[in-house]
Amino acid sequence: MNATIPPMHTALSVLGTMAGQYIAAQGQTAQAKQPICNIRPKYFDGQRTHSYCGKTCATAAQNKPTPNSKPKRNKTNKATRRLCDHCHKQPKYSDGTTTHSYCSKTCAQKAKAAGTAAAQPIKPANPTTNGCLLCGKAVKGKGHFCSQACTSRAEKSAPGLLEVPQGHDTFKSVADQFKTSWRHQTACPTVRRVHKVIVSPASIAKYEAYRAAVESRGNFVAAGRSAGNENRRWHGTTRECNLGDNGNSTLCSSQTCSLCCILRTSYNLNLFGKKTGWGRFGHGIYTSSTSSKSNDYSTNVNPSKLKAILLNKVVVGKGYKMTQDNTSLTAPPAGSLNYDELVCYANDAIRPSYIVMYDA
DSSP states (O other): OOOOOHHHHHHHHHHHHHHHHHHHHHHHHHHTTTTTSSSSOOBBBBSSSSSSSSSSHHHHHSSSOOOTTTOOOHHHHHTTTTTTTTTTTSBOBBBBBBBOOOSSSHHHHHHHHTOOOOOOBBBOSSOOOTOTTTTTOOOOSSSSSSSSSHHHHHHOOOOOEEEETTHHHHHHHHHEEETTTTOSSSSOOEEEEEEEEEHHHHHHHHHHHHHHHHHHHOGGGTTTTGGGGGEEEOOOOOOOOOOOTTGOOOOOOTTOOHHHHHHHHHHOOTTTTTTSSTTTTTSSEEESSSSSHHHOOOOSOOOOSSSEEEEEEEESSSSSSOOOOOOTTTSSSSSOOOOOOOESSSSSEEEEEEEEEEOO
């Protein structure tokens, strides 16, 4: 015969069960405090217990770095950290060891006048001899930039200049060519700075199309030469401004500054003879394999301790040597001329590649 539990005993049993469940729940809650604030219990939605007490702690946990994780990079800072802190257009000036806050003295002075505080210069942590001219990372293969992203950033600043750090492979290549091709009896000046000329993609496309056309006719690659028999040649001209002095990389707006005009729109046969009044080999664009020869045409309007000379890439094609003057030429007799002076008779046969600043 089953014993009947009195109603009072039943009530006490239920209360005892509820008290036990409450104490157990409190124990679980004490152990289930979420790890961010360590104050509130983890959130329970009726079906499962979440890792955090609320959205605020969940967001804080996502932003908290783990011991072995790398901090997230700020894409905006990465994209703009190499641009001038004032104009935000030209790359910051680098003296080879330190990247300064501004692209030139002009922007530095404007920033100072506006009361803009200069950021601390960025020193490359591990500079490489073939580093990207924008970010410093190693460049794989040919070229001056490590990626299409850096190439696009550079092209957006065209026309413009990027200083090549001393110790960089490109600096050594250009400076060595300047020294070895100095054939006059005077002492060869010291190269102080080298700037890479950034030309617009449209201008480069025209040059490359011309080179391809010359290559298709001459088949120079098959003979072991470069496409279109491309060579690097010097050109000296007039500099009215102080471009290149003290790291100044801002082109001036003068329509008579030959240097800045060439950098802005490349060479123009329509301007032939405006400085010299004539040409030994006719109506053309004159360059030379001899740096000391081009140095004779490099002049400063303003006082400067440095002189500027351009190193260009030139599609030579089939060279034709001449030892006698022929001022009536308007086209090459059988290709380009290549006897101390190499003359181009087409605008798209030449593009500026580097500016070399050397002791005056």
